Amino acid sequence: MNGLRWFVILGVLSIISTGCKQKKAKPIPPRKRVVKRKGPEKTLLPRGVKVFPQEVMVQVYPFQMGSDDTSLPGSKMEAPRHKVQLNNVFAIWRKEVTQEEFRQMMGYNPSHFSKCGSNCPVERVSWHEAAFYCNRLSQKYNLSRCYRCNNKFRKAICDVDPSFRGKRYYQCNGFRLPTESEWEYAARAGSTGSFYKIPILKGKMVATVNRIAWHGTNSQVSYPKSFRCAEGSENDRCGTHPVGQKVPNTFGLYDMIGNVSEWVYDRFGKYPSARQTNPIGPKSGPRVFRGCSWFHNQRECRISRRFRSSPSLRNNLVGFRPARTLVRAKQAKQ
Secondary structure, eight states, rough: HHHHHHHHHHHHHHHHHHHOOOOOEEEEEEOOOOOOOOOOOOOOOOTTOOOOTEEEOOOOOEEEEEESOSSTTGGGGGGEEEEEEOOOOEEEEESOOBBHHHHHHSSSOOOOTGGGOSBOOOOOHHHHHHHHHHHHHHHHHOOOOOOEEEEGGGEEEEEGGGOOOGGGGGGSSOOOOHHHHHHHHHHHOOOOOOOOOOEETTTEEEOOOOOOOTTTTTTTOOOOTTTTSSSTTOEEEOOOOTTTTTTTOOOOOOOSSSSSEEEEEOOOOOOOSSSSSSSOOOSSOOEEEEESSSSSSSGGGOOOOOOEEEETTTOTTTOOOOOEEEEOOOGGGG
């Protein structure tokens, strides 16, 4: 009897022991590492600072300025290619200043191509007139005036205000002409080639001058006082076109190449080979204008192309667009 009892007890214990065994847990597969793509940091503007509808806010990262290809006309002025760091987020006019915008601000229209229409870029504007226009625009929006000007309007002779000389130019919160490095950075919009790239098919980016620029081959017009085109038949007449008709770059800026060239702040000087931070150009010399125009041939219509002239020049190839500093960039020290 005792033997039978122990046999039953051992059986029960065996069943309990088997039931208490835990099932072996399945191994947890390792998580796949998610690599987040680093995009532009969102900049929070200080209270009271805003971007106007006419402007585009431009984030800044280090970029390569200029070109080492010295085989094209004027290209020796574009070398050497060098690294530039801009430390301030800035805004720049989405389109070139139009004849109507200039007339409303200044009271007159100096343009040779007035028959092109009020929405065509203003031209025959000297560097001094462009600076005076920026001062008037700053005054309209209660911002700092970046220039000190003797005389007014057509007779204006301007230079940077002493408070903003040298690299302090970037500290002026009013409207001003972009520096040469700001202009090229904005024009490139991330491109490293001769032209800025535009999307023509999903997932495909191409660089094509005809879709982004009015130049000496495709800028034919029929209005009076036009000129013979740089390229084409003897009967082809060329001139400016209304702003914003070509495809913008990826920053949303129109006509950075073509239509009219654009005055920038800097005086002309040779590029250095070393890395530059907030370059400002030399203290003396002719002023620079950038971007090809309605007259230039395609070989001239490259982002790195530079032109120089007296700041008193009034030419139907040259206009401008304002810029202004918004806030110091968070990523400037990277």
